Amino acid sequence: MTQVSRAEYCVIACAEAWRDAGEILASPMGVIPSVGARLARRTFAPDLLLTDGEALLIGPDGAVEGWLPYRQHLALVTGGRRHVMMGASQIDRYGNQNISCIGDWARPARQLLGVRGAPVNTLNNPTSYWVPRHSRRVFVEQVDMVCGVGYDRAADAPHHRIPRVVSDLGVFDFATPDHSMRLASLHPGVSVEQVREATGFALTVPDEVPYTRGPSARELELIRDVIDPADTRAREVGH
């Protein structure tokens, strides 16, 4: 077995988001979350529902098992039986996320996608985030446009939860008294200093930081030979 790559640790860290999730829809956005969700579905989260990226629910072998057009998908979100992993162009210490624009909203320096479904996601179903290139441009003191709602702005929201943030450097959660971001695990080969250096706000770092677990032999085989034989995962993180 060749050495486990950074991308493969990221796959495991994303897959873990759906552990014990039960019979809910996994909505991964991005290559590595998609590989992670499919890995979870084939191993420790067999009840997950997955889409083909459009309107069909499919099993691991691609067999169609259901129909989920956008109108039903948006309704399913509000029913809460879904855990989405979205991207983030910016994210702050409380998990406020931005994918709309950079700079002043009225006349942005860089127009991005728009708020998309981030507002409805964060108020209705568990929402995790995936950041393929951890940097101070992404992990910022304050986001320019709050799309996904963070813990400091979700006080009265009954279904708000951000289980984890996965980046190419580590895994983060909000298990602190004020729900600010905490370093939960480091991917092997990454130092605490490296994470601090790449983060634009003060991160809570426990005295003992574990490493992100590696894949089992079976998981590695599934990732490399079955789910992502073309190694598209490596291109997303660049290492």
Add this chain to the structure above:
Amino acid sequence: MADKTMSADEVAGRLADGMTLGIGGWGSRRKPMALVRAVLRSGVRDLTVVSYGGPDVGMLVAAGRVRRLVVPFVTLDSIPLEPHYRAARERGAVELTEIDEAMFMWGLHAAANRLPFLPVRAGIGSDVMRVNPGLRTVTSPYDDGETFVAVPALRVDAALVHVNRADRLGNGQYLGPDPYFDDLFCEAADTAYVSCERIVETAELTKDAAPQTLLVKRHTVTGVVEAPNGAHFTSCAPDYGRDEAFQKTYATTPWPEFAQRYLGGDEQTYRTAAGEGA
């Protein structure tokens, strides 16, 4: 019964400056592009465009026809950022009402149901509230007392949608995997125009397809346009996929050059210029 067939240019001729247009499809999927091209050929301007935005938004904005957009996103799917929308936003050339995808859907439902608003658990805590200072909230009158956003009805003057088949009466059929929100757009509109790949006899609609493919009902439709390849270069499954090569040309060619090369003449001229995919 009324034969509602008309040409795309007749549809555009019924639109007026300052109107609110609802445009069906999603991103770069099953967009009524032949109708959008007809709007571009007409002089109509100062439009408010309500759309799950794709190149429909990009082209209308690039051509300077839009005063205000109501969108949760604008994307070309395989090319995540719509270049002309992006350029327009970055030079402050268009007003924007930016709302969440679900708020948008419930806004269409409110309009279709003749309600002034619908309560939605979305938006609160986000900057959607900051950038839309007119948005109001509503508190549950029941014991839970939760506060929701009261999404205003997204009523439109005219809806433009593209489907796979239709009859002359305005019954529209989709044959792909997702209806998107095209029926809702028609129900939320004062007038609705349906373009289709092919007009067929009513009886033929369900000859080889299930009745639930009949998405758009004739009582919501004002005009029917036969427009083969009318969604080009966006996808129109199962008739054709997205013309990725042409979409790339659209995304990388300066707008004046693109408009001159492809949009100077009628639909037939466009199809000839755009090549075999069109």
